[in-house]
Amino acid sequence: MSSTPSGPTTSKADDDQSSPSRQPLHWGHLVAENGGYLLARLGAANIDRRWIFLLMLLAVGIPVLTKATFPEKPTANVKAVFNHIEELKPGSRVLVSMDYDPASAAELNPMAVSFLRHLASRGHKIYLMTLWPAASPLINENTNEVLNDEFAEKNLEYGKDWMFLGYQAGEVVAIKKVADNLRALFPTDARGTSLEKIPMMEGIHSLKDFDLLLNVSAGYPGAKEWVQYATTTTRTPMAVGCTGVQGPQLYPYIPDRVLGILAAIKGAAEYEAALSEKYPRFAEPRLNEGLQRMGPQLWAHLLMICLIVAGNILYVLSRCFPLNVYGVGANSHRADVTPAPGGPA
Amino acid sequence: MNQSADMASSTDPGVAGTPPRDFWWKFQISLMVVGLCFLVGWGVYKQGLYGTVYVQAQTIKAQNNTLLPIYTELKPNATDEEKAKGFISWQRTLGVWLAAAITLAVFSSLFRDNMFYKLAESLMVGVSAGYWFVVAFWSSLVPLVFAKLLPDLAQATVLPGLQIPPGSWQIFGYTAPDLSALFPLLLGAMLLARLIPSFSWLARWPLALIVGTMAGLRLVLIIESDFVEQIRSTILPLIVMVPNSAEAGAPLKIDWLLSLRNTSIIACVISSLSYFIFSIEHRGAFGRLSRVGVFVLMITFGASFAYTVMGRITLLTMRLEFLFKDWLQFDWLL
Numbered sequence: 297m298s299s300t301p302s303g304p305t306t307s308k309a310d311d312d313q314s315s316p317s318r319q320p321l322h323w324g325h326l327v328a329e330n331g332g333y334l335l336a337r338l339g340a341a342n343i344d345r346r347w348i349f350l351l352m353l354l355a356v357g358i359p360v361l362t363k364a365t366f367p368e369k370p371t372a373n374v375k376a377v378f379n380h381i382e383e384l385k386p387g388s389r390v391l392v393s394m395d396y397d398p399a400s401a402a403e404l405n406p407m408a409v410s411f412l413r414h415l416a417s418r419g420h421k422i423y424l425m426t427l428w429p430a431a432s433p434l435i436n437e438n439t440n441e442v443l444n445d446e447f448a449e450k451n452l453e454y455g456k457d458w459m460f461l462g463y464q465a466g467e468v469v470a471i472k473k474v475a476d477n478l479r480a481l482f483p484t485d486a487r488g489t490s491l492e493k494i495p496m497m498e499g500i501h502s503l504k505d506f507d508l509l510l511n512v513s514a515g516y517p518g519a520k521e522w523v524q525y526a527t528t529t530t531r532t533p534m535a536v537g538c539t540g541v542q543g544p545q546l547y548p549y550i551p552d553r554v555l556g557i558l559a560a561i562k563g564a565a566e567y568e569a570a571l572s573e574k575y576p577r578f579a580e581p582r583l584n585e586g587l588q589r590m591g592p593q594l595w596a597h598l599l600m601i602c603l604i605v606a607g608n609i610l611y612v613l614s615r616c617f618p619l620n621v622y623g624v625g626a627n628s629h630r631a632d633v634t635p636a637p638g639g640p641a
Numbered sequence: 642m643n644q645s646a647d648m649a650s651s652t653d654p655g656v657a658g659t660p661p662r663d664f665w666w667k668f669q670i671s672l673m674v675v676g677l678c679f680l681v682g683w684g685v686y687k688q689g690l691y692g693t694v695y696v697q698a699q700t701i702k703a704q705n706n707t708l709l710p711i712y713t714e715l716k717p718n719a720t721d722e723e724k725a726k727g728f729i730s731w732q733r734t735l736g737v738w739l740a741a742a743i744t745l746a747v748f749s750s751l752f753r754d755n756m757f758y759k760l761a762e763s764l765m766v767g768v769s770a771g772y773w774f775v776v777a778f779w780s781s782l783v784p785l786v787f788a789k790l791l792p793d794l795a796q797a798t799v800l801p802g803l804q805i806p807p808g809s810w811q812i813f814g815y816t817a818p819d820l821s822a823l824f825p826l827l828l829g830a831m832l833l834a835r836l837i838p839s840f841s842w843l844a845r846w847p848l849a850l851i852v853g854t855m856a857g858l859r860l861v862l863i864i865e866s867d868f869v870e871q872i873r874s875t876i877l878p879l880i881v882m883v884p885n886s887a888e889a890g891a892p893l894k895i896d897w898l899l900s901l902r903n904t905s906i907i908a909c910v911i912s913s914l915s916y917f918i919f920s921i922e923h924r925g926a927f928g929r930l931s932r933v934g935v936f937v938l939m940i941t942f943g944a945s946f947a948y949t950v951m952g953r954i955t956l957l958t959m960r961l962e963f964l965f966k967d968w969l970q971f972d973w974l975l
Contacts, residue, residue: 346751352957356957360958360961360962361974399956402958402959403955429777430772430773462780465777465780468855468858472858483785483803484804485802490803491804492804493804524859525862528865528866544941549866553866561952562951592961593954593958
């Protein structure tokens with residue numbers, strides 16, 4: 297490390313070998329002084345937070361525009377859920393509670409769509425419901441897109457192959473009611489049809505009558521409450537797709553109470569990868585929103601790591617070389633140090 | 642972050658190395674001009690057709706044999722032929738433009754607080770409250786109260802699919818109401834009595850019922866799921882022996898990875914719990930153990946925070962996808 301001609305380390309002491317105040321310059325001083333000088337010149341100590349917002353916008357926006365994606369490999373958690381659905385006999389009854397809303401759709405909608413695709417591919421009977429009022433339009437959109445359009449050749453029939461029970465208020469009390477007596481909670485389905493008139497509701501009275509519970513959960517009420525108020529007593533196998541925030545709270549339930557967890561967009565992308573591997577018709581990029589959203593994740597995380605590292609380096613430099621208001625090193629008051637260009641006369 | 646460079650408070654002489662104080666004004670105006678030029682230019686390139694939503698009309702037969710029109714939305718990447726069969730839905734197009742404007746208004750708060758952000762925030766709160774009320778009305782009050790108290794009227798008006806049990810009691814030719822629905826209705830009305838100071842005491846009864854019910858439910862169910870089950874899940878073998886091969890009667894060997902996993906789970910649980918034992922002074926060996934527990938907790942919080950960050954980036958990704966695909970309709974993304 298050598299001093300730059302314009303830097304603060306060009307000192308009179310360097311020229312005056314006989315000066316009694318001359319101290320041998322340690323490399324640490326050089327780094328600190330030059331680093332501090334650069335820090336001041338860049339304005340890093342006072343960097344406006346909006347530059348960071350702009351960098352983050354670019355880190356996320358450019359991969360979206362370039363459609364940058366990366367391969368994903370399913371982890372054990374995701375495989376456990378995928379394999380369980382694969383191993384269920386075709387025609388098994390699966391209750392899917394989609395407890396999320398548009399605010400968490402970015403993370404959870406890819407999971408919900410993947411679950412629907414997988415269940416429909418395996419020929420399971422799908423019973424949809426939600427405890428979140430804003431989920432109904434999302435469920436209608438997903439069922440239209442997946443069950444009606446993508447599986448048009450299978451001609452899946454409402455009431456025989458799939459149905460939507462609708463939204464129900466009551467939060468944990470509603471969950472308890474589903475576990476004990478589902479028909480008392482839902483007198484009709486979402487379309488106003490009595491459950492007595494729906495063929496696939498025959499023999500369904502409570503959660504115990506389902507072969508699997510899939511929960512797409514964004515918060516309260518969600519996966520944790522389903523475990524606490526329903527599956528602990530009914531012992532119905534349960535798998536969860538949840539937001540990243542919920543992930544750490546739910547991991548302790550694996551594997552006794554929950555088969556596996558798809559946490560955050562990473563879990564969704566892994567499930568899409570597993571589904572595409574088994575069913576190549578779903579490998580089309582436009583059908584894999586989760587995988588598409590992992591590209592921006594990579595660049596945004598790299599940016600954050602760089603910022604954290606840079607912030608720590610600058611912090612250490614600022615401790616070694618405190619700045620004054622003129623943006624040059626604290627040692628600039630020393631007579632033997634030439635002030636930085638642009639500094640005080 | 643240092644706020645000295647914020648243009649709202651840029652009356653100070655400035656700090657060396659930071660942009661000049663009028664920099665952000667110029668930056669803001671330049672950005673707006675560039676943005677407007679881009680929107681106009683893109684509109685010219687797309688012949689004015691971006692942010693539009695095409696629909697196709699279909700007719701379906703209702704249960705009472707009346708024909709009803711339904712409109713299916715076409716994807717932005719629909720072919721010209723498909724679009725020619727449909728037409729532009731101005732309501733839905735307005736929705737896309739409104740959503741884009743609100744998204745940009747929310748993003749604008751990153752620059753600084755402004756009236757557009759406040760408007761978007763107020764809209765969000767108001768629309769959410771209205772939406773929740775309507776959904777709760779139609780999904781709870783109508784099927785669980787109205788349909789039980791006036792089943793014939795509910796069937797004739799809002800719930801045509803409602804099944805009235807064949808053996809139901811009849812009064813003057815009408816199905817008798819299920820009066821048990823009055824009880825929750827009454828309790829709900831009593832909750833609203835809080836709004837009238839002289840009758841606010843009435844709200845204590847339904848509140849007491851809610852608190853009592855929840856306490857009872859949680860006492861039994863959560864103790865089992867979050868306490869007994871968790872303790873059971875922590876009772877793990879420290880040394881896991883697995884068969885050497887798939888053959889029956891094969892000799893056992895140690896699964897080091899699983900053994901390490903089990904040992905670390907038990908060590909983390911014990912050390913974390915030790916931190917919360919305050920009746921013993923955290924000194925010596927116990928102090929070191931609780932110190933390890935603090936690290937375990939910090940790692941857990943770090944994992945939670947990292948997951949949260951991941952979620953927030955996904956939200957940003959989704960909004961940018963909406964702006965690029967649904968609003969601007971960039972051809973290479975469709």
